[in-house]
Amino acid sequence: MDAQELKNYLADSPPSVVRLEIEKHFDALNDKQKRYAHFISRASFHGTRIVARQISPESEPIFDFILALHKTCGGDWKALQAKAGISDEDLGNFLQYAAQFLGNNGNYKSFGDAKFIPRGPESAFTALAAASPEAQKFYDATSGAIFSANKPALLHLGYPEQGHMTTYYPGSSDITKAEIDFISSWMEKKGLLPENTRLIKNKNGSFEILIASAKRTVPSEGGDIGKETTFKIETGDLTGKTITLVYGDYSKELEAITANAKKAAENADNENQQKMFTSYAKSFEEGSLLAFKDSQRFWIRDKGPMVECNVGFIETYRDPAGIRAEWEGFAAVVNLDRTRAFGALVEAAPTLIPHLPWGKDFEKDTFLSPDFTSLEVLTFAGSGIPIGINIPNYDDIRQGEGFKNVSLGNVMGAKSPNEKVPFVAEKDLGVYRKYRDGSLEVQVGLHELTGHGCGKLLQEKSPGEFNFDHKNPPISPLTGKPITTWYEPGQTWGSVFGSLAGAYEECRAELVAMYLSCEFPVLKIFGFGDGSIDINGEAGDVLYASYLSMARAGLTSLEMWDPKSRKWGQAHSQARFSILKCFLEAEDDFCKLDYKGDDISNLTISLDRSKILTAGRKAVGDYLRKLHIYKSTADIENGAKFFGDMTNVDPDFWGTKVRNEVLRNKQPRKVFVQTNTNLDEATGKVTIKHYDATPEGMIQSWAERHV
Incomplete structure (x- = not known):
């Protein structure tokens, strides 16, 4: 790739780092609600490594490399610069790359799915890595992929057969779109939902469907389609090939997520919240998306909570096949003043929808009035933060039981200077x-x-x-x-x-x-x-x-x-x-x-x-x-x-x-510095800590997140 083309893939300089303001809204919660929010935040952030692994093979070691350098210097980046013998510009390029990486939870942009590469020489990163054995170990594990741009197709996420990057089909560079579609159709007929899965094609032509779960074996009462884990394909182009269900994908992370989901259930404000997080825990522990769908049903029924949330494998944008979902989790506090306007919009919706340019035959028989809240984000774990959300994404629930809408006010209103x-x-x-x-x-x-x-x-x-x-x-x-x-x-x-x-x-x-x-x-x-x-x-x-x-x-x-x-x-x-x-x-x-x-x-x-x-x-x-x-x-x-x-x-x-x-005229996309919550086990009280809206503040916030 020539230098002119490569410019389009360089990390933003400087990145637009902004802080999510939450303190006054969080302070309005009672102690139990603060604990509820804390455990949701912890459950959400424990999915960080899941997201990194869903983006590229090098994303997780890059994450560890950045945090190892912070640990080495204790946040004194000038001291690390002197030890590594690099210039101010080289240190600045590293910090800017690190902030953009952490803001996207990986080295591909959450908005655009294109890889971004550090500015400056690779030798500066090599010198930084030499500052500690731990940093060197993680840097070596990236296998040179931080700066790699010699295969242009790999600069974008997409299907393996087109040469693009994806980790939803790990180690399966020869898997075809037709094979992916065939297995997807097979799963649909079996009733096995795909959102929390990945798919591997083995060298002998057999397939493994990896199911995200804390447990590494099929649940004792059976998974979503029973206790059987190996199936032989009876018809079609893959006749004779086998499909094996393999439980325990992201097991370590989901153990921590499950534990925090159970703690959130203990601190719930009401029965719907308690049942929601009990269902979450079952889903994350056993890999059951039927249990996850139950969590979404209880979530819909949890009307007007002070702390709003959603956690799990939610959006399918980044899977080239559009069916496997990225990990996402958020905890947010309701902005009561702005929520009133959205409540009025909900009330008006049944009179607005008939204005749309189609007849009643193509519209729901009854508009299921949802909860619609304006939220101030405390925590949003994932590859990027939207400004509004409408979920769940399951059509049967949306059409027959309802859905929720949220507007994320402090994300929408966050501004970087001199835009x-x-x-x-x-x-x-x-x-x-x-x-x-x-x-x-x-x-x-x-x-x-x-x-x-x-x-x-x-x-x-x-x-x-x-x-x-x-x-x-x-x-x-x-x-x-x-x-x-x-x-x-x-x-x-x-x-x-x-x-x-x-x-x-x-x-x-x-x-x-x-x-x-x-x-x-x-x-x-x-x-x-x-x-x-x-x-x-x-x-x-x-x-x-x-x-x-x-x-x-x-x-x-x-x-x-x-x-x-x-x-x-x-x-x-x-x-x-x-x-x-x-x-x-x-x-x-x-x-x-x-x-x-x-x-x-x-x-x-x-x-x-x-x-x-x-x-x-x-x-x-x-x-x-x-x-x-x-x-x-x-x-x-x-x-x-x-x-x-x-x-x-x-x-x-x-x-x-x-x-x-x-x-x-490209403007840097905002990356958000988020707070951390801390629980005093002795008193049961939760406090929050803010960080500076700088690359250094972004790195420190992640170093103190311990995920």
């Missing part, structure tokens, strides 16, 4: 800066609640049992004819749409939010305007900032598109780019890119505010309707083609000219 805003015209900067946080809160609320929360999957739930009138199928608003496809028994949204599901669903949810943000009573809920249509008033400012932010996000998303593989590296980015294309293709010159001739060095977005409610909303509605109907009816053939066209990047204009300008 630049490229691609927004000078005339729009005032409105953009003033209302971007407010518009983002509206966007996140609608995205999570009505976006992920709306829509019906038309299913044959079991042979002969349908959740719609299959003898008189609904009329598709796209064709004007009865639908011909639906979900067959055992099929789920994820299994049908596979690796496409993540980006597709994020796009659908974003579009729902863009469409419903045009309802001025929604803006009133968040304190903007009086509910009447006023495109030029404050509510109009918020709406304009929302559409402008989405267009800008679509533009900057090109950073996450890889021109070599012509692949998107991040689901949200893929979705937002397609929405920008939707804006640009709208009628009446609704949205344009402004630049002079062939010179795009001063590229800005021009969006006609007066046309948001007409051309803009129509374009959004047309795009949304197609995505929704294809999803609702399991129409993967038309859905995949349509979404593929909308997310396609023309390599000359978008993939080269515009992308180069995006990279030239």
